[in-house]
Structure formats: C-alpha cells, structure tokens
Amino acid sequence: MDDRHDPPWWRQRFWLVLIAFMAIGGFLLLTEHRAHVLGVLPFLLLLVCPLMHLFMHHGHGHHGQRDDAAADDGHAQHGGGPHAR
Numbered sequence: 074m075d076d077r078h079d080p081p082w083w084r085q086r087f088w089l090v091l092i093a094f095m096a097i098g099g100f101l102l103l104t105e106h107r108a109h110v111l112g113v114l115p116f117l118l119l120l121v122c123p124l125m126h127l128f129m130h131h132g133h134g135h136h137g138q139r140d141d142a143a144a145d146d147g148h149a150q151h152g153g154g155p156h157a158r
Contacts, residue, residue, distance in 0.1 A: 081090055103110060
C-alpha cells in the first residue's frame with residue numbers, strides 16, 4: 074500500500090514558479106507603467122459602482138414579501154398604526 078500523498082496545489086513546484094513569475098511580472102508592469110495604471114483608476118471606480126449595486130443589493134425586494142395577515146395582526150395588537158384597519 075502506498076501512503077504517499079500529493080502536496081497541496083500551492084506547494085507544487087509548477088504553481089510556485091508560476092506565482093513567482095506572475096509576482097515579478099506584476100511588479101515590473103506596475104513600476105514601468107505606473108502612469109498608465111494610475112490613469113485607469115478613476116474609470117475602474119466608475120465601473121465598480123454598478124457592480125457593487127448588482128452584487129450588494131442582491132436580496133432587495135424580497136424582505137417585503139412576507140405574509141400580510143401576520144403583519145396586520147401585529148399592528149392590531151400594538152394599537153394599530155397608519156395602516157391599521
């Protein structure tokens with residue numbers, strides 16, 4: 074029986090070398106093209122706004138769809154309110 078286990082993906086040689094090359098390449102691109110990268114940031118902020126609204130307001134509209142009879146009973150027990158019958 075073979076008890077050898079493969080190491081996790083981040084400890085395999087291929088992934089370590091790939092991550093190192095990507096880190097070095099990213100550093101060189103950032104230092105050599107800083108003006109281009111910083112010039113795009115305002116546009117990235119404008120792009121992030123609609124994406125945040127899409128993903129952060131995912132559940133909007135579902136919280137108002139509860140049982141209206143239970144909500145009306147709650148108003149009647151607590152003295153009513155502007156929507157009491």
